[in-house]
Amino acid sequence: MTKRTFKGSTYKRCTCTQPGTKKQLGSQCPKLKRANGMWRSNHGTWSYQAELPKRHDKTRRTRRRHGFASQTDAQNQLDKIADLVELGERRGDTTLATIGDLIDNRLRTGEPFPTPEEVAKQLDAGNTSLGAMPTVGEWLTSWITTRKKIREGTRIAYQFHITNWLTPHLGHYPLDALTVDHISRMFDAMDERNDTITAARNSDDPEIRKGVRGLRIIGAATMQRYRATLRTALNAAIRAQKITFNPATYVELPSGRRPKALLWTPDRVERWQRTGEKPSRVMVWTPEQTGTFLDHAEGHPYYALFHLIAYRGLRRGEACGLPWWNIDLPNRSITISTSLVQLGWRTEFGEPKSDASGRIVALDEASTLVLRRQKKHQKQLRAAAGDAWVEHELVCTEADGSPLHPAKLTDAFHVIADAAELPPVRLHDLRHGAATLMLAAGADLKVVQELLGHSTIAITADTYTHVLPELARETAEAAASIVPRNQRRNRPNVA
Template identity: 30%
Template sequence: MTTPRDTPASRRVRANGDGTVYQRKDGRWEAAGYVLAPGDTHKRVRVYGTTRKDALAKLTEKIATSNRGVPAPSAQGSVAAFLTYWLETVAVHRLRENTHTRYTACTRLYLIPGLGKKKLAKLTAKDVRTWLDQLRTTCQCCARSLDTTRDQAQCCAIGKCCSKRLSPLTLAYVHSVLKSALEHAVREEEIPRNVARNVRMGTPRPRRFEPLTTQEARAFLAATSGHRLSALFELALRTGLRKGELLGLRWEDLDLAGGTASIRRTLQRTNSSGLTTLPTKTQNSERRIALPTPCVRSLEQHRDQQHQEREAAGAGWKDSGYVFTRPDGAPIEGATLTRHFNTLLRRASLRRIRFHDLRHSAATLLLEQGVELVVIKELLGHAHIGVTATVYAHVRLRLQRDAIDLLGNALRNPDEAATRPDDGDEPPLCAAPVR
């Protein structure tokens, strides 16, 4: 009588549910079994190996994953096909239009050329990491053939690489777009896990900015005196409002008697609608802020000036309802505001900065005056206080140094202070404030 131990390994009967393993005519081994599929159904999968042990190990892994309740991936197409589907049918309804435009450009320039030909179900963390490492060291002029669009070649066409590589912030942005797309594939049970999340990119250094100092801020305010939009620039420097929030302010949002302003919308240019009104950047950005007294006075003067412009325009006045408009009442373009801002910087003989740096300047000056971080967070409309703390970490370090110096003055030995000659650089102990 033949026992199971005497039966050859290739013909041994496996238990119900363990699948089958057999050798093909080409010499490879094939294992097949049923695993969990999307929709709480089951499907038969096949795996292959050079030996019976390899094929059986692959099938056992898939069955074990199925027993944990993880459905088998159903994606059969390429990464490029899924990214196109995700952008056109999913992301377009969940992202702001300008954000969707940036996602589309990122996908077209980097994701599809690098990973588009790979199968979505077979994409691994190693594939993503290898591609990102290659993208980090690749000159974009050579990779995208930018020399072909230039009148005079500067890089690969003349055999001299200009080493125009992507910045760490751009690499992190590309990685985040891929993670968002694969996360949706996991939610739709196309793939079992998001392999992009297993790739460590490191935290890129935040973009360096040089806010205005106290003296520079005073010079800038002096330069805005007499300008048609002086109230806008003063409001930007004193409250830290974003450019779109300033341009989207309506008179109905202002309570000049109570000294408050309600931030409800932003004015931006989009590809489809042109200059249009959009919701605020985040839910926390929709807020109510207190207006400084100088801003209330300048806004009242601006309102009187706008009434005069309305009378001068007559029938040509475009009643848009915005606080800051062109002389004919139409809303102001962001690029136009930037040109006025750069003109004022030159008039004040100040270094060139971005308009958004007025927002950083307001927060930095408030921090240096000892204002609590949570108050600045509410004023700027940040979603989390960690954002405020991270962006202005350099200011907090400066305040820590000042506090440590004050503590050192308080703990100094009185006898040492009495015998030490006064060089006039430090205040006496009795005059040292303690916060």
């Protein structure tokens, strides 16, 4: 195929319809030409039809475009296509098909055609894609590998989403062809998987139950995170002028709002003991239950960290990565500026979770005393280790001074909580206990927000909306029980 043999033509058409049938006459409308056979300039518009180079799989592709004001305008577009096709002919079938992809993509997006000289320069430089529209999978791979200024934990989460669901379900679609419906069907597949797992768990067949052991239901909040990853990647595609519309924004999903924190009240503890069911994913110990845990944890190598999490609301990574140089014992304060983050099993030091996470935390007298004791204990560990000691200047370490793996802190927490026969909470919920203690003491939500390092007070309010009135009721009951009453004398007179 060369410019001389390139198959393309121009024609004129209009939108007039046939009386009775309403069928468009198109190029057959008699009003398009005058009686002398000349085209009328005030009726209809010009179009062209082009036979593009065959695809890589040898299938044909014919394209038509309409709405040109003159035949010259339509022919100019055909000539540009023909010039590009001629360049491809000189470079072989593979390049010809790729140039056909380029032309096809520009026709879809409305972008102007590059000149043959521009395309030749790209080919000579080894660029064989010629800016053709990537698939969703290709774009996701390119986006995640070139993304800068991103926390490693976030990168791992993005990669997990891409590998496990986004690419398998959406990766084959051209980026500009991805629709809201395509994405919705992926989430429908997640729901179907959840139903399958639930049914298998409830099966009477032990082999079927065994087959889904370890598989987790994909909850509403997790679905929201998958959509957020895709939406972020597609926004980057918009900035790169690959697409103009982000379909992920318009997919309807359950809200996935964070679960409300609930206190382990006596009634809830009793029901949990009977059924084994937790009323909420986020359960919080009462101040008395927190005290029971700390009593059982006293003397444990990690006690100082448990105490700081329970009293001052540090996150696990903030506690494990807390250096002595960020602690001002004379002025009783901690500066949170580092975190030991778990990435799979690997750990690394990084910045706190968000800007709000970097904060100064005031220390109470008891916490200050715990840290002084920990410093004394660590001197003993350093002396015992001798030359084997690895100095990291962290508050809590392994016996040789190396950083404490966050997972080990979690494991120790559950062992102690089980031994104390306490209702189940996560280690992260021990941090919620710090908020509970402050709310019980009458602290304002804004103060609790700053203590915990929440980015907005809305997060604090959403999490502790249910805890606050329950604490108030418990306080009211405790206050009422202090007042001695003579029950006989205060019985109502029913005579």
